[in-house]
Amino acid sequence: MSTLPRRYGDSTRTLKAATPPAQPGRPVAPGPVPVSAYHLSADESAELDTYGRASNPTWRQLEAGIAELEGAAEALVFGSGMAAVTAALRVLVRPGSVLVVPADGYYQVRRFAAESLAPLGVTVVEADHAEIFEAAERADVVLAETPVNPTLDVVDLHRLARLCRGRGARLIVDNTAATPLAQQPLACGADLVVASATKALSGHSDLLGGYLAASRGELMAALARERLLTGAVLGAFDTWLLLRSLAGAGLRYGRQCANAQALATMLTGHPAVRSVRYPGLPDHPGHSVACAQMQHFGSLVSVELADAAAVHALVARSDLLVASTSFGGMHTSVDRRARWGDPVGDGFARISLGIEDTDDLLADFGRALG
Template sequence: MVDSYGSSTRTVKAVSSQAVPGQPVMATPVPVSAYHLSGDEDAGLDTYGRSSNPTWRQLESALAQLEGATDALVFGSGMAAISAVLRTLAKPGSVLVVPADGYYQVRAYATEYLASQGITVRLASCHEMLEQAEHADVVLAETPANPSLDVVDLHKLGMVCRRRGARLVVDNTTATPLAQQPLSFGADLVVASATKALSGHSDLLSGYVAGSQPDVMAAIARERLLSGAVLGAFDTWLVLRSLGSAGLRFERQCVNAQAVATMLASHPTVRSVRYPGLPSDPSHPVASTQMTRFGGLVSAELDDTAAAHRLVERSELLVAATSFGGIHTSVDRRARWGDDVKDGFVRISAGIEDTDDLVADIERALSDPGR
């Protein structure tokens, strides 16, 4: 009978495997699923790719474990995760506080969309977050903030929100769960972009939400289903592939960032440096109480736009890129995106190069005008 099939039928049959509801079709790294329906019409598991996926569940279990949560939900990007949380928690008539010095698209989403839905949006810097939380129903904090690298005292903020009865959401993208556990300081939810250090190869977009309150997580899962802000199955597997080496990569990134920040702090061409791991940094006292590592980002102010461009041009190792957390050290001049910083302000994302090589390369690029 098989010999009588046409070419297309034969090739489809050749790659088919036994249909087991709730399991990937092929027992390979490729996380595809044909979503075979079970005979039990009430089962509801993996009936459609927008509602559930066995590879999602594996990744979500891993992310929940890393964040110290009971549950996690993956999304197609960090912004998809954040916007789903804000749509779920912030209702018309409520007061929402978002970072004034954090990721700019969060501010844009809150002011351009949520405010038009009858939500009062208040912008607060890291230093203003505690005061603004006293009048909020939902607080979104980003710490360390991107790109200023200021730090919010999560223990104090958590106490304010609990006393107020406000929901506290913490963007943990910069720190990652390998350096900071916001839920242990009283946060209701953690949101993050897994595009960055957790996936670490600059080849995908992904985000997630983690928490331990079943009703809240169920509401966010419903929002994901209805909005369709889902993560593709193959990208899900790519994040899973990357998590196994995330600890090693992040450890090297933190070591490199510390070394680069230390060098920059004493370099005559650098006007200022921010890194929570520097004892002289204003955020160091708070960061030391809530972070086990200080992350892979360093912010520095050079003379002007031209100086920022020269840094990359003269370097053998630096690349210009606006994302961060990858294996290559990258530089981003943040003023080009509208951040409220000086023209020569750069955010350096430390990669996994050998520390001595990286420090020497950046120092040469800053010091040698003839290169």
Template sequence: MDGQYGDSTRSVTASATLGIAGAPVSTPPVPASAYHLSADESAPQDVYGRSSNPTWRHLESALATLEGATAALSFSSGMAAITSVLRVLATPGKRLVVPADGYYQVRAYALESLVPQGVEVVTASASEMCDAAEHADVVLAETPVNPTLDVVDLHRLALTCRSRGATLVVDNTTPTPFGQQPLSLGADLVVASATKALAGHGDVLAGYAAGCHADLMAAVERERLLSGAILGPFEAWLVLRSLGSAGLRFERQCHNALAVAVMLRAHPAVRSVRYPGLPEDPSHEVASRQMRRFGGLVSIELADAAAVHDLASRSALLVAATSFGGIHSSVDRRARWGDPVSDGFARLSLGIEDTDDLVADIDHALQRASR
């Protein structure tokens, strides 16, 4: 029956506690660094806060369920999850492909930390990713790409990696497990920042890796233990608490994103709009095959940097912020962070405000900014 549930039901059931009489309905955090040890040293037990925590386990079980994985591991941030996975997979002498147009800190880590260790790093755009995978040992793909929202054909990429014997890791931050299931499309591992839409309230940093290969997950867990890139129990509880409403929030965010994208594509102040849910978007055909929902991000190009700042200052609802996926709608001029985009390129993250209010507010702010 679980496979037939909708997103909100999946969110609630994944984050809920078992129906044990006398147990709290909502799981409380367990802020422990040390535990009482059993005399039976062979028995599974919590022993130290860097190696295990009951709140982690509940969160990781929920994340695995949502991603369609057999296991998940929580981390202190999305980058902590990605770098831990890359340290396991991208060993000296191997060729690693990373997005040329995705999250810029992933490229920076690969080039600054892995290349000096003897890893060959190749950067490839979304359109180049499948070809680049033909000569790779490890491929890290991000789709839809942040911030341009180009889409990688995951089925084709997975087939290419499989024929090569390469390991495919997919960053699922932008679409979330409610919008896309990379493991079902052939990925070996999913990584993501739970800071964004899953936590959704702008008050916690968290990341995770999820997969179905026991040996690979065990190696990543060992790396987490040794590197100490753990999620604090209170932070784990914040994410777990938020998961119950994540499906509902994401549904509204996707609805708002489509409505705003439709308005923006005809606005005279907007030079271009990217949203995979628009029928005319270059990525729509591929996105329609592999995504259940098209996400809460819309990318636009305005005249220049000043136009983006004017939009932020004249809007009553858009918050100028660099993260995304929260309950508040936000705008971020991406060139300021070094992304290879124009000065007037902006990423909009649509929140859960009423749709008509958002559309009217952004339209009005753009009209004022273009005068």
């Protein structure tokens, strides 16, 4: 379990999570371990690193840091968030299982469940943030996402975990939008955390990665075996890049969350904005739950503009905004979600706040909205 005192702030925690213990004669930060042949020893039972797909020291350093931040005993890194979540589902569901997936969350997860698991005899139930509690009453595995991407609705994890535990169901929580800096699902009772590290933890928009974290040894052993056999691994250089990025995640994410709160407050009541969704706003339906289970309200703000043209005009008139479908990077970005098939209006936009100076960002939005 976590050893860093909770009195430490996010920047201290992320810096320590990315930094190995000091050893004389060793560099302050390790470099990437190439995927190459390892020298073998005569003591075959004592070898740890023999092949890059099985283990390497760069993975272990990153995984130890992520486990620390998630409050987990162990973490496993994968080549992407989808690689991580599909590994979890393949391990936990069986023919005859009932699996609940978010109807309002990341659409690729629903596609994987419908196209790859349902044909194997898994009953897939799609439930939104409000329906998930009823659906969990008859599930073997529940996958929850909170805050939900892109609507930013909030699921009460303590309530859901009690329900799942009471009937022996496994609860997986997608922590991508919140990050472990804002929310620790294991502390709320979840069995397993999954997240895309492509987003805020890496923060530089230059790599793909994902991870799983838990404190159940037998579960993590099964997931490690799945990763080994499927080869859904994170490359050594991307691992090193993510480890490098992790050290500054507390600073970046703190600014991103502050920018998100300021922007959501500014846009509330703006004549060009029909609605604003952000868990940090007191009138958000999930605000009280977010206050109970989140340390920050996140770096995403979703808004409803008049139509698709209004979203495109916002980006075109801005000096700071970029159009991008990923999120969590250092630049503030806008994504019109209806283009991907999300069940939202044509003018629905998810805004991922970057690290720009808050006053500059608010002024830029004011000019761009007119």
